[in-house]
Amino acid sequence: MAPTLVGAAGNARARRVRATAALAGVELNWDSSFDMKSNWKTEEFLAKNPFGFLPTLELEDGTVLRESGAISEYIAELGANSTLIPSDPLQKAQVHSWQATADQELFIPGSLANRQLMGVLPYNKSNFDGIVKKINERLSVVDSILVTKTFLVGERITLADIFVASALAQIFATVIDADARVKIPNVLRHFETIVNHPKLLEIFNPVNLVEKVTPPAAPAKEQKPKAEKAPKAEKAPKAPKAKEADEEEEEPLVPAEPKVKNPLDDLPKSAFNLEEWKRQYSNLDTRGSGGSLEWFYEKFDREGFSIYRVDFKYNEELTQVFMSSNQVGGFFNRLEASRKYLFGSVGVLGKANDSIISGAVIIRGQDIEPVINVAPDWESYSYKKLDVDGNADDKAFFEGAMAWDLVIDGKEWADGKNFK
CATH class of the missing domain: 3.30.70.1010 (Translation elongation factor EF1B, gamma chain, conserved domain)
Structure with a gap:
C-alpha cells in the first residue's frame, strides 16, 4: 500500500513532496481535501500529528511523518533516482543548505509579506518593503551562483532544486513581480527548467506569475466637517523652479560606445531551439x-x-x-x-x-x-x-x-x- 500524503493542492510544501515522489518514482496516495479554511485539526488528526502542521505522510504501519524536508528525504531514499540526495557527503551537505535557504530566505519571508497583502496581517509599507528588499537581495545572490550552473548541486536535479523551485513558485506568484524577475535571468532559467521537467509539469503548472504587486488599499478616512477657511493671503512670486534630476541630465564626459550588433543575429531563423x-x-x-x-x-x-x-x-x-x-x-x-x-x-x-x-x-x-x-x-x-x-x-x-x-x-x- 502506498503511503498517504496529506496536504492542500496549492501548498508549496506539499508540492515539493509530490515533485520528489514523481522524480524518485515513488507512488503516493494524495489527500488534498485539507486546506487552511477547513476544520482539519480534528482530534483524530491531532492524535496522529500533535503539532497539527501540514503536510504529513502516513505510512502503511500507521507511522506519521511531518515536515516536508524530512518527508521528501524519506521518499527520495525509497526511490531509484539516487541523484535527488547525492551519496557524496559534501554534496549532500550542500543540498541540505539549499533546502534551508529555500525555506528561511525565500519561502517564509515571502509568506509573511504575502499575508500582509491578503490582510491576514496588518499591512505596514516599511515592513513589507523591507522583507521584499531582503528577498530580492537573496535572489540576486542565487542568480550570481547560477551564472555557470544548470542545477544548484552537481549536474542533475536534487532536492535543492525542488525546494528552491517550490519556494520560487510561491513568491513569483505573490510578492516578486515582473520588474523584479527581469533582474534575475539565471534564477528564471533554473525555475523554468525545473517546473517544465516532463515529470513535474502537472505538479507545478499552470505557473501563475504576478505581473505587478499592488499594496492593499488604505482604509477610507472618516470625513471631518470642514472649518471655514480664512481669507487667503497673497502669494509671493515663486522663485524659478530648480530642475529635477530627470528633467535634464548632464551629458556624459565620455560618449557611450555604440552597441555592435552580433552578426550571428542576422543568420536565417532556425527551427532548432x-x-x-x-x-x-x-x-x-x-x-x-x-x-x-x-x-x-x-x-x-x-x-x-x-x-x-x-x-x-x-x-x-x-x-x-x-x-x-x-x-x-x-x-x-x-x-x-x-x-x-x-x-x-x-x-x-x-x-x-x-x-x-x-x-x-x-x-x-x-x-x-x-x-x-x-x-x-x-x-x-x-x-x-x-x-x-x-x-x-x-x-x-x-x-x-x-x-x-x-x-x-x-x-x-x-x-x-x-x-x-
Missing part, C-alpha cells in the same frame, strides 16, 4: 530511447547550427584533475556573452599529471570563431567541425562528450562541465 535542447539535455537521460540525444538528432538544424570538437592545446601543463576541471569552468565563464549561441560539454579525461581536456560544443552558424572568440583564452584550444551524419567516429565522439563517458587513448572521463 537551443534553449529547449538545454532543457532536454538537463532533464532526460542522455542515451537510450527517449533520451536527449534521440531528441537532438530529430530536431537538429544542420544548416543553422554546427558541432565542433574542442581540445586543449597544452595538456602537458595539466596536473590535478580538479584544477583542470576548474580551468574548463573558467573558460566557460568567459563565454558568457555567447550563451544564447552555444552549448558545450567539455571534460577532463585521465588522472592526475596524465590527463587531457576535450569535449564538444554545439554552436549557432557554421563558423566557430564569432561564437568562441568572446573568451580571451579561446586560442588555447583547437577546434574541429564534426560530421555526426556521415562519420561514425565523429558521432561516437560527440555522443561520448554529451554522455560524459568519452574515452580517448585509454583515458576515461574523470570530470566535466556543461555550458548551458
